[in-house]
Amino acid sequence: MNIVVCVKHVPDATADRKFESDNTVDREGVDGLLSELDEYAVEQALQLREKRSDEEISVTALTVGPAKAADAVRKALQMGADKGVHVSDDAIAGSDYLGTSLVLAKAIEKIGSEQKVDLVVFGMASTDASGGVVPAMVAERLGLPQVTLASVIESQGDQVRIKRDGDTATEVIGATLPIVLSVTDQSGEARYPSFKGIMAAKKKPVESYSLSDLGVEASEVGAEAAYSAVEEATARPPRTAGEIVTDEDGSGATALAEFLASKKFI
């Protein structure tokens, strides 16, 4: 079985994030890492490989992004993925979800031209843009069923069953491979790489593709081709001191209750 996990390199959410002059996220000037929500996807792919140890299962980590994005692939390899693919091209910068999904879909097709891809796994969203729509778009482009937001994943043969937790109900969804799957942060904590994994990753193959390798025209992607543009980005204002309720005459509880009610907390 051939599994592709799509991993995104994102700015460290705990560090200060900045924007470029064109309002896109500054991806070079800040520390980046493998999106934590994508670690869950890598984990599920690895667990699948471990549970079905009688089968030959290969896990490929795929990323689209600038040179630094190679770190996301490397982290996935350190966690245990078998090989990596890094699509990088200056023309991709500023792509919207449609552009990104096009590049991903073409890369998956290219990976599949050597060995059929049975399963594409995504995280539920990226921790920077938080769109959560790319898995569905890639599924559409590949003509595969999309099984999204899974909190529990079971598989046997070519059958996959997932649980999707909604606000009011939990759905159980069955599908037949090949599919595109996305998993939530409830699907199970991702493992840490081990030092052995770090050493082993150095020897694992990573292929680099440009747009022309994938047969994608530069005009189809990037900021120019994007259907949406960020017109303005403003840093969140620093946190204000907040409101302090002092109880001097016994009215404190009422004041607190009124405050909570005004914010619709109660």
Next chain:
Amino acid sequence: MPARRLLPSEEAVDLIALVRDLATKELAPRAAEAEESAEFPRDVFRLLGQTGILGLPYAEEHGGGGVPYEVYLQVLEELGRVWASVGVGVSVHALSCFGLVTKGTEEQKKEWLPDMLGGDLLGAYCLSEAHAGSDPAAMRTTARRDGDHYVLNGAKAWTTHGGQADFYKVMARTSDDRNGISCFLVPADTEGLVADNPERKMGLMGSTTATMVFENVRVPVERRLGEEGDGLRIALAGLDSGRLGIAAVATGLAQGALDASLAYAQQRTAFGKRIVDHQGLGFVLADMEAAVQSARAVTLHAARLRDQGLPFGREASVAKLVATDNAMKVTTDGVQVLGGVGYTRDFPLERYMREAKVMQIFEGTNQIQRMVIARSLDTSTQTGLELVR
């Protein structure tokens, strides 16, 4: 602000990044409460074992990481920055494996090392006795030969991981000669071996310390490391490396204290400006930084000598002395930087200060380090110039 580090390889960079990630997510959230309630985090050691951190400095063929001390000590420092008890635990575990690696037979290594280095088993090191700390050769615990066994009797004080460990590296007397001491690897579940109640310490409560009592504990001869009479030498040789471990943990502890102090000084205001902007306080922070950097520098210098296979005993003692004395000073100043809240248990500085104190005491008190250094100065014939190989 994490420390600046110059690392020798890409895998070392990735390793330190992994340890920082793990320390932030798995250690930091638990440290304060576990120290308060004296909870030993056994599961943390299992996780560190799985990620390969417990075996880092040992050879790959035995299941270790084959990492140079220069890198391994920086890993310990990162752990110590967040939770000293865990840093000390990793260092003590490495110490408990040391004799087996250096003096064990191939058979002994093959049988025990993979589990010891792989994290399934946690080790402890039993040298001190209640009346014999700085002077371990005064020990009284005996190992009497009885056929193909030794029978151990006595009590080993101050055992880090006492009652928690899976195996104990024990030094015991096999003859009445002052140095007639041998070294044994004793499994925790051996009959007659029990742990006393843990010590009620000033700090480092997340690291259990207890006296291990030996009552007719029968240990097969195959569990002796080296020859009869090699015990003290094995114990002391291990201590040179152990002292570097403590120096690294102390450096990390001091870095943690500096980081917390700086963060506080940048947001606390007095007389209308941030306290870091008051020169008198800024200079306190500057001295703290200088102390941390000096500690790191002497520690890594000793590590590099060790990595080159050169003698490093004197430098290890200097590192232990400087790094732990500096940690004491830096943590004490850290309390000062925070003012009143620094003295409360709601902020970590007073805990860091209590933790720093023990670093000046164990693995050879700092008086003993000075003794080692002075003796080495007096007897050394080493030339000064060495080439990195």
